[in-house]
Amino acid sequence: AKFTVATLVASTRTGSINRRLAKAIERLSPADLRFVDVPMYDMPHYHGDLEKDRPKSVVDFTRAIADSDAVSIVTPEFNRSIPGVLKNAIDWGSKPFAENIWRDKVVGMTGASPGAIGTAIGQQHLRQVLSILGAFVLPGEVYIGFKSPDMIDTDGNVADPTVEDFLRAYALRFHAFIERMRR
Ligand code: FNR
Helix, strand or coil: CCCEEEEEECCCCCCHHHHHHHHHHHHHCCEEEEEEEEECCCCCCHHHHHHHHHHHHHHHHHHHHCCCCCEEEECCCCCEEECCCHHHHHHHHHHCCHHHHCCEEEEEEEEEEEECCCCCCHHHHHHHHHHHHCCCCCCCCCCCCCHHHHEEECCCCCHHHHHHHHHHHHHHHHHHHHHHHCE
């Protein structure tokens, strides 16, 4: 593979539809992209006092993002925003500002929800946060309304060919964006 992509899934719930979506994107992406799952749930809440001796979970997280060519964020929408766990991870990565890991980072985002406009508003919040941090975020909106949990199985197989084509188009566009930005 040519590029390493850090995958951030902002849900660890058993049966998470966002985890299924992340698997589908990985399956539909060109072999050029190697996806690495980067955990966020073991980091404590951001606390300035911890800066002098950052917890290992934070050091591991920031290193994984810094070492990746791109980041693929797959997130639920919580109360019209992003889950706190994702915001917390972004906050840790943004400090100290001189070492902000998000600057010039290539990011693709998508998300799933059972609701009709699945994660569109949460993604707008995420875009705003990443924008102030200087990330290159793939333009466009990609969100999936899960009519049923069977829409994508736990291995990332997509039942509906229209949805599969839509996700493949996203994966190809993300790949092209990474190629362009990392040239
Ligand atoms: C939700 N959910 C939700 N859905 C949505 O479309 N818009 C929203 O604003 C919210 N808000 C929200 C808040 C909180 C605290 C929870 C727990 C849930 C529903 C959410 O989309 C649903 O639980 C998904 O299944 C979560 O994704 P995972 O865990 O299945 O990946």
